[in-house]
Amino acid sequence: MSERKVTSLDVARRAGVSQSAVSRVFSGASASPKTISKVRKAAEHLGYRPNPLARAMITGKSKIIGLVVAYLDNQFYPLALERLSNSLQDHGYHVLVFMAPNDQEAVEKVVHDLMDYQVAGIITASVGMTNDLTQRCANAGIPVVMFNRGQDGGGISSVTSANVAGGGRIADFLVAGGHKRIAHIAGWEGSSTGRDRARGFVDGLAAHDMEPMAVIDGYFDREIAAQATRDIMSGPRPADAIFVGNDHMAFAVMDTLRGEMGLSVPDDVSVVGYDDVPLAAWAAYDLTTLRQPLNRMVEATVDTLLGQITDPERPSQKIEIEGPLILRASAKIPKGYTK
Amino acid sequence: MSERKVTSLDVARRAGVSQSAVSRVFSGASASPKTISKVRKAAEHLGYRPNPLARAMITGKSKIIGLVVAYLDNQFYPLALERLSNSLQDHGYHVLVFMAPNDQEAVEKVVHDLMDYQVAGIITASVGMTNDLTQRCANAGIPVVMFNRGQDGGGISSVTSANVAGGGRIADFLVAGGHKRIAHIAGWEGSSTGRDRARGFVDGLAAHDMEPMAVIDGYFDREIAAQATRDIMSGPRPADAIFVGNDHMAFAVMDTLRGEMGLSVPDDVSVVGYDDVPLAAWAAYDLTTLRQPLNRMVEATVDTLLGQITDPERPSQKIEIEGPLILRASAKIPKGYTK
DNA sequence: TAAATGCGTGCAAACGTATGCAAGGAGTCT
């Protein structure tokens, strides 16, 4: 029972001004230097802090950002969550977490919850049912930014890495490595990320007059990726290189190749991933992968979202950020490529 | 601009009752069946949903749980976050994320933010500055549950696994495996979790008239654990077994042993971890480890917290949950132990 | 039958802030 609630009215009385004056000082509206100083002093003395809930009720917008996220077992997303939360905290916002729903009914509930809390904005990180969810929130006038997912249609902002270009760079890299039978275990085809990487990759091979030996949808799932690996490698003419749609699956692929099939990476087969999660750098995998520049992606996401909150008229943006190919030991390094 | 805000007053008018009647129906207070049905029908027709912010303002308690979390790179915590969020969502609560601060000043800010949002309760997951933070929130009358951390002092609830017992079980296991020079790279000594596991382990060895060859604080940090590994293994008489304070460090230890020192696990040295994160089961590590039963820990945490929210008089609880030792390939399996 | 009991309901006052409006004061321009 230490501190009792102290309100703007208490501050006003002590400072000898009206409650509205206090409100104006703390909401950044105009006020004379003298008033500001009186109010600040009184507020500090009393330990006053504006009540964000009351504020939200009046303005209709809370300082809360809804973060809708699907999986947390792919290391990329916890890190994104961490960075996003930190960055938003620096800007005076906080992150309310929503685990992304699987069925339609749950989507309904999440959308409602988001609106109930009058979130100022929404970030969706790799959500399956993006279309429905984001569209409805955007229609309700809530700024939405899709993180690590794009969308062709409506005017919804998104921040991704340059997935098509990245896929192409990996194609170049594997061709330069002298690989002849190159397979692709793709990210989920239902996601722009999966599609774009696959497209860039296939087009990249085509530029060298080559075709992928196989393209299999791995659904961003370890088990499915493992099965795809078995399918690809068990025939009479197995692949000599595999581009995997993200690191998370790539680890499963390497586990399957080495642990289960007794193959050597990269001697028997090169493996390349996408993301460059920290785990990719660990000795057990040492995975060659295309880095998604997490910090810059987070920065762009926060900038875009806050911009759209500040100015609702601002048009939506689709931001793509280039990342470098990180050369490690899981894939043959062609001449001319250097660590 | 689809749906306009619909308030309890709108519902009241349509149902032909007073606004308070509507409130009572939705807040579970007493009302006649007839009123309830009228109100529900009107509410459904209008698509009414009570405004949680307004509710919070009046009652002084929001349906928000503050989750203070330090690191998200140890896979254990993202999963805990996921499960906690899901479980709390099922109970009508939502999770507001706070990244745990490093310096004193930031703690101050987090504490204030938590109180500003009038969170109904707080869960701290492996936070360093727990004492300060939790004590102050608890003093303010906000229920706090520490997840995966205990505290000897004050009356703050905590949920952990049976760390002392677990450390002991691992001692028994390694002794049974015939190991003679057993080292421990401990969890951070500043955490109850780290201390308890170390104590259980050392006491367990003592019961066999043995002493650890070395006990080094790894601070739950990969790099520090790696350096400890070098220290332990580079002398004339290296360890033949290492118990590592959590899986996250154990992976670094294995990376160092195999990748850097060219040693074989478990032929040259057995490694045992603690947590059983999903990664521990992957072929690249196949880590023998003591499982922390995440689901049950989450369940206990939510139960305890909600219980304390419902009944503020309820005394604090310190819950310990036993987990099994998961036998895999990173440590010699003694006779009598079976997968 | 009169009094006592109980539940269901409406009224009105909160909760803590933002903001339109009008009034006051200081400063500028003609």
Add this chain to the structure above:
DNA sequence: AGACTCCTTGCATACGTTTGCACGCATTTA
């Protein structure tokens, strides 16, 4: 010097809900 503009300030209201209070009505008890 007077009129005009601009900035500051206080008053009062609104945001959407919960809840204490009092009243009405139906039911029970003596």
